[in-house]
Amino acid sequence: MDKLSPITLAATGCTLIVTSVAVYKVFFSGSKDSSTASKEVVEEVEDTRPKLNIYFGSQTGTAEGLCRVVEREGKERGFNCEVIDLEDWEEDSHEEFIKNAKKAACNVFLMATYGEGEPTDNASQFIKLLKSETDDFEFPHTVFGLGNTQYEFYNAMGKLLDKKLSGEKLVPYGEGDDDKNLEEDFENWKDGVFWDGIGGLAGPSEESNAKPENANKVVWGKSAPTPTPNPSTKFYFDAKSSTITVNREILADTSKGANSTKHIEVTLPKGMKYNTADNAGILPHNPKALVNSLIAHLGFDGSATFSLSGSGEYKSIFPTPSTVHSTLTKYVDLLAPPRRSDLKLLAKYAPEGLSKDMLVRLSSKEGKQEYEDKILKSYVGIATLLTKKCTDIKLSFEDLINVAPRLQPRYYTISSSSSVHPKSLHMTVAVTKGVNSESGDKYVGVCSGHLAETSECDMFVKESSFKLPSDSTPIIMVGPGTGIAPMRALMQERVNRKAKGRNVLFFGCRKKNEDWLYREEMEEWVDKGNMELHLAFSREQKEKVYVQNVMENKGELIKDLVANQGAWVYVCGATRMGADVVKALKFVVGDAKVKDMQDKGELIQELWA
């Protein structure tokens, strides 16, 4: 069966229903062949419910998770819902998707923006098609964009879709800002605009208190075959176990404000390659103690092996066979605070009582403040919720993997050149540490904490936007803090290639003797005439000085390099710094030149909020 078959069926308005009601069993008494003594006749039953297609463009799972909320509520409102990963919408399948969309009562797109105003990986082919074949995209629709105002191209993908899709716009475009409260923005749009606008297409809402059917079924034992990977969690299937050979602290002084920054070198597993300054995707592991306490609390057998299955042409959410312990370590996000919609779902699994009341309250509009105090600010993940706060909820293992969010990979820009280090890759990892404001417990970031302690990690490589120009073209690199990672890689590459173009680095940190990363390497490049270095120590003097301030002071140099010599500019680090750097660049070379560089790919930024 090709991967579009379920959609093709749905598009005809018919669904194959294989339930105890719709399946007719025919018994042949006295049959010669005992294997055919019982035969199932599967009848095609017309699904008369209005079709609601729910598409997601998602990089880190938020849009996908919100699609599941729309799906659950849509079913309760009498829609025939289908959640569609935009990864599947490509040139070959385009016609089928258009047909399916035209037949639906509504097509809702939840679209995140990634990179610098770019599509998420799973939506890149779809966006390419949308940009090239505009006439075709005509069907009833609405769009909700997921973005973050800290980025220059806020919600670029949501806005693009809203502009390019034609056909009836059933409800106005909505968008959410992850810098503030994206879930609240989404709820306001969903409850105040979306259902109001399309609710009339189906019956009135009938909110169900029953727990939904699990889409991912656990089959205990080792024998079940490994099904096709689900594209939204393909990274679990692509990752390979890699050995960490170097794990070294590179902060000169860890006793002050800065926590810990590790220089990590990983041996490339067989068959894995990278290009200079690509991204390393790391699959974090949940802390052992947390996994063990959850297993003990819920009474699971950690060593039990299982596989997954599901209806239709099932696509597995993680590789199986797996054990309970390994699954809770690698695939289930036990630490991240659940969204309010997750709590609402979890309430359906709770027995009548205090926990259920609390979950219903926290997930309601009135409970917003309590949710922020008790869950978000206190950083309560699903493991703590189940073992300490709602101890009467005894989820089965199958329920748990269906309710809990998936553990997402974390991306680090590789800090080595692939031509200098073809057999290993380097990462520069700031270890996130803090103290829980409510409990006073210390916590460590799930991925950086894992990397800081382990001698092995599950890893894959993803292309980044960092590309070098010709060897004679000058480059300007702006990489304060761990934003130095790709700049170190680019420098290694340029020196190895004996590139003639000038290399100019703007680096910033708090203090010279505290957190100047890779100081010896930088000084060596400067001594050998490979690099010009401009430093910004923010706390060495009374006035704070940042890289953007130093750039403005060096305006003449930058202007000459960019305007007269065609220099490329690279920026890596926090979004706020990135915005200030672009502002400084505009101040020095003018808005039009910066726009031109962006269009030509000569201003390359990788920023995180």
Ligand SMILES: Cc1cc2nc3c(=O)[nH]c(=O)nc-3n(C[C@H](O)[C@H](O)[C@H](O)COP(=O)(O)O)c2cc1C
């Ligand atoms: C590396 C990175 C780049 C991003 N770039 C943008 C951007 O250019 N514009 C924007 O509005 N939001 C941007 N965002 C914010 C995401 O779109 C937002 O957090 C969204 O909720 C993520 O949804 P997802 O989890 O479904 O991928 C970026 C986020 C990350 C991590």
